[in-house]
Amino acid sequence: xxxxxxxxxxxxxxxxxxxxxxxxxxxxxxxxxxxxxxxxxxxxxxxxxxxxxxxxxxxxxxxxxxxxxxxxxxxxxxxxxxxxxxxxxxxxxxxxxxxxxxxxxxxxxxxxxxxxxxxxxxxxxxxxxxxxxxxxxxxxxxxxxxxxxxxxxxxxxxxxxxxxxxxxxxxxxxxxx
Amino acid sequence: xxxxxxxxxxxxxxxxxxxxxxxxxxxxxxxxxxxxxxxxxxxxxxxxxxxxxxxxxxxxxxxxxxxxxxxxxxxxxxxxxxxxxxxxxxxxxxxxxxxxxxxxxxxxxxxxxxxxxxxxxxxxxxxxxxxxxxxxxxxxxxxxxxxxxxxxxxxxxxxxxxxxxxxxxxxxxxxxxxxxxxxxxxxxxxxxxxxxxxxxxxxxxxxxxxxxxxxxxxxxxxxxxxxxxxxxxxxxxxxxxxxxxxxxxxxxxxxxxxxxxxxxxxxxxxxxxxxxxxxxxxxxxxxxxxxxxxxxxxxxxxxxxxxxxxxxxxx
Numbered sequence: 449x450x451x452x453x454x455x456x457x458x459x460x461x462x463x464x465x466x467x468x469x470x471x472x473x474x475x476x477x478x479x480x481x482x483x484x485x486x487x488x489x490x491x492x493x494x495x496x497x498x499x500x501x502x503x504x505x506x507x508x509x510x511x512x513x514x515x516x517x518x519x520x521x522x523x524x525x526x527x528x529x530x531x532x533x534x535x536x537x538x539x540x541x542x543x544x545x546x547x548x549x550x551x552x553x554x555x556x557x558x559x560x561x562x563x564x565x566x567x568x569x570x571x572x573x574x575x576x577x578x579x580x581x582x583x584x585x586x587x588x589x590x591x592x593x594x595x596x597x598x599x600x601x602x603x604x605x606x607x608x609x610x611x612x613x614x615x616x617x618x619x620x621x622x623x624x625x
Numbered sequence: 626x627x628x629x630x631x632x633x634x635x636x637x638x639x640x641x642x643x644x645x646x647x648x649x650x651x652x653x654x655x656x657x658x659x660x661x662x663x664x665x666x667x668x669x670x671x672x673x674x675x676x677x678x679x680x681x682x683x684x685x686x687x688x689x690x691x692x693x694x695x696x697x698x699x700x701x702x703x704x705x706x707x708x709x710x711x712x713x714x715x716x717x718x719x720x721x722x723x724x725x726x727x728x729x730x731x732x733x734x735x736x737x738x739x740x741x742x743x744x745x746x747x748x749x750x751x752x753x754x755x756x757x758x759x760x761x762x763x764x765x766x767x768x769x770x771x772x773x774x775x776x777x778x779x780x781x782x783x784x785x786x787x788x789x790x791x792x793x794x795x796x797x798x799x800x801x802x803x804x805x806x807x808x809x810x811x812x813x814x815x816x817x818x819x820x821x822x823x824x825x826x827x828x829x830x831x832x833x834x835x836x837x838x839x840x841x842x843x844x845x846x847x848x849x850x851x852x853x854x855x856x857x858x859x860x861x862x863x864x865x866x867x868x869x870x871x872x873x874x875x876x877x878x879x880x881x882x883x884x885x886x887x888x889x890x891x892x893x894x895x896x897x898x899x900x901x902x903x904x905x906x907x908x909x910x911x912x913x914x915x916x917x918x919x920x921x922x923x924x925x926x927x928x929x930x931x932x933x934x935x936x937x938x939x940x
Contacts, residue, residue, distance in 0.1 A: 456659055463655045468642040480645045484654070487646075491658045496774070545645055546637040553635070560635055563628070579632045610628035 455498045462498075462505050463491055469581060470509050476543045476576065477517050489516045507587040510577075514591060563613040571606035574599060700854035700871075707856050707869050708845045715841035715893035721834050721916045722792075728758040728765065729789040730917040731833050738906040754912075758920045763791030766924050777928035789914065790830050798830065800839035802846035809847065821884075823851045824873040828886050833914035834894040841893050862887050862897040863910050 470490055474483035490512045494501060501508050543564065547557050564572050570592070577588035589599035626634075700708065723729055738750040751771065759765040763782040768775060782791070799805050809826045810819045827844045830836050836844065848854055848871065857870030867890040874883050879902070887897035894914075900907040 459659065460655065463651075463658075467651055467654070468637075468639060468646075471646050472637045472642055475645065484646055484650060488654045488657065491654065492776075493774075495658050496776075546641055547635040548638050548641045549644070556631065557635060560632060564632075575629065575632060579629055580636045607627075607629055610632070614628045614631065 455495075458501075459491070459495050459498050462494065462501065462509070466506050466509050467491070469506060470513050472546050473510050473513050473581060474517065475546055477514075480545055486513055486516050504587070506581070507583060507590050510581065510583075510591045514593075559614065563610055566613045567606060567609055570602055571609055574603040574606045575610060578603060698852045699850045700848060700852075701856060703856040704854050704871055705849045707871065708849045711869055711888050711890075711893045712842045712845045714891065715845060716838050718838055718841065718892045718894070719834070720837055720841075720894075721914070722837070723761060723835075723916045725761045726918070728760055728917050728920060729792065729833070729835055730756075730758050730913070730915055731789040731911065732756045732913040733832075733909050734912050735907070735909045737908075757789060758917065758924070759789040759791060761792045763793050765789075766920050766928050768924055777924050779928040789833055790835055792835070795830060795836055795840060798840055798843075800837075800843045802843045802850075805840075805843040806847040806850060818875060818878050820852050821873060821875060821878065823847055824854065824884065824886070828895055828898055831886075831888070831893070831895045832898075833911055834892055835914070836894070845893070857885055859885075859887060863908065864896075864912070866896055867891060868896060 467487055471483050471487045474486035474490075477483075478486060490509055493512050493516075494509065544557060544561050547553070547560070564575075567575070573592060574588065577583050577591055578585065581588070581591075583591065585600050585603060586596045588603075589596040592599055592602075594602070699705065721729070733755045735753045735755065736750060737753075753769065753771040756768040756770075757765055758767075760782075765780050767778045767780055769778070782793075799808060806823060809823045827848055831841060831844055851873075853873050853875040855872050855874065857872045859868060859870040862868045868887040869890055870885050870887050872883050872885045882900065882902035885899045885901075886895050887899075888894070889896050894911075896911045898909045
């Protein structure tokens with residue numbers, strides 16, 4: 449592990465700038481509690497490889513987060529399944545909890561969660577990587593693990609799909625599970 | 626306003642994130658990363674399985690909430706016969722037992738293609754090696770190697786952090802088959818069904834050669850009474866060792882997913898595990914297992930206790 453003060457400063461700056469985004473990414477792929485562990489592991493890796501982190505750093509950090517989440521499949525040796533069950537639905541993972549929580553947006557949140565739940569996983573992720581994480585298509589493609597062209601196609605379809613689902617908005621009671 | 630505009634309006638804010646992850650918690654994480662010796666606070670929960678089965682998890686949730694604890698029936702006749710043969714092997718098999726000052730040492734090489742969450746664009750194949758040293762109380766050390774990067778961890782007891790089953794855990798289990806199955810069912814958590822929980826628990830306890838013969842026999846008997854278990858076709862593992870493959874396939878809870886345990890035909894211990902599902906091909910191979918007197922110096926010197934976990938003591 450590096451002990452260079454400049455490296456420590458850089459890691460601190462990266463943490464200040466991006467840790468909430470990494471947390472938000474992790475929370476929507478796991479749950480709000482597990483996400484804390486994911487962020488810690490991401491920045492532990494970042495600390496060990498701080499010299500390798502490019503600018504902009506967010507895509508690199510989100511790829512690391514994706515790998516931490518995926519690696520948990522391997523490192524846990526299939527021992528625990530409950531979190532998968534919980535995390536598999538947008539109603540069960542941290543997605544809804546991340547949204548701003550004013551009462552007046554409750555119905556809109558409910559509509560949006562139902563709409564996102566209706567999308568394919570890859571479509572939902574494409575939308576969130578751009579609309580929430582603020583990534584360009586090129587950077588988002590890196591995080592999603594596909595080509596930029598494939599991502600752009602996916603994103604276009606996702607936008608259209610989201611519009612169609614929201615156009616047929618059900619009432620809140622209809623989306624309650 | 627189109628859908629994306631509406632989605633952007635619901636983008637997480639600093640405040641909404643801080644509600645879930647307080648500034649104090651954030652600061653503690655940064656301190657823990659930069660200054661491992663100062664790590665304090667909550668014990669890290671083991672990272673849960675996420676991603677691999679995400680594509681089937683919604684269906685799993687729906688089913689698991691209505692299924693009773695286990696379905697009638699048991700393993701297929703062919704699987705039951707194979708389990709009987711394995712039980713005969715287990716009864717006479719040697720096993721590795723550690724003194725309180727020793728460690729269970731295990732090396733597991735995991736190969737995975739895809740993560741199950743993006744079947745149309747699966748990730749590349751990755752290979753990861755877990756080498757762990759488990760103390761009698763379940764605490765231990767782990768060395769993870771992937772793509773040339775090595776991470777060392779000091780691990781607390783009680784967290785399922787190491788590949789080998791904790792000796793304390795093995796000693797706590799009954800060796801009567803019915804009592805063992807009842808214990809596993811009663812303590813089932815983190816699975817989509819109690820049947821799957823039993824299958825996974827047997828995998829955990831028989832991985833490597835650390836379970837005493839009586840416990841192995843009881844575990845194999847418990848599998849005989851577990852639905853969705855069938856005999857697979859594989860007869861040698863990735864290292865060429867003769868094996869008996871037993872599969873768990875539950876189309877109701879995990880459609881198109883095959884979880885498999887590969888028992889050594891010579892010792893009955895589990896030497897390989899696989900999971901195949903849409904977008905996911907996983908294999909965990911027990912490359913070595915045994916008892917050792919000490920944890921290597923490089924591991925002791927470089928290991929960190931992640932996320933405030935109470936560090937394991939040095940034996």
